[in-house]
Amino acid sequence: MPDVDPLEASWNDDEVAVMHRLRDWAVAFDELNRHLxxxxxxxxxxANALGQVLWAERAGDPLSPAQLARQIGMTSGATxxxxxxxxxxxHVTRHRESADRRRVTLRTTETARSANEAFLAFAGREIAGTLRDTDAHELRAALAFVDRMTTAATAANLRLARRATGSAQLRSEAGDQPGRAG
Structure with missing residues (x-):
């Protein structure tokens, strides 16, 4: 992946349009979550947390509360x-995994799954239709692009998290507290 300074680069119209469309998708998807x-x-x-639990469970990889906390950006206590x-x-239950009784996973209830299916049946028609109407080559290209964008955003998030952790550690070592004049 090339190292590009986003403030110094010259962006073409298609690159700008793609970033706008990705933002538009994120906004529309967030609105769908609010409707859920x-x-x-x-x-x-x-609802966002419930959606994360549903998606993970459907993928066969149920979330622990700690994983959920990371995905939704909340502290473990708030989660x-x-x-x-x-x-x-x-909507959810906590389960102890059979192999490791210390590991707790979150599972949706039949009530939550039924409500989600009713919501998708009502609200998901346009998205499902668009997916089905898209040619396989275009879907694979979109998938590859979104994967690369997700990898890039994940790398940026990790760098930001390390910076935040390092800044907090430096403040702690210096005896400086956020919001306190020093």
């Missing part, structure tokens, strides 16, 4: 409270 929240009577943050709310609402 309304559909299942949950706040957006809870624990969120999972408690999802459990109380009848």
């Amino acid at each position: 929240g309304t559909w299942v009577r949950l706040p957006s943050s809870d 624990s409270v969120l999972v408690d709310r999802l459990e109380a609402a009848g």
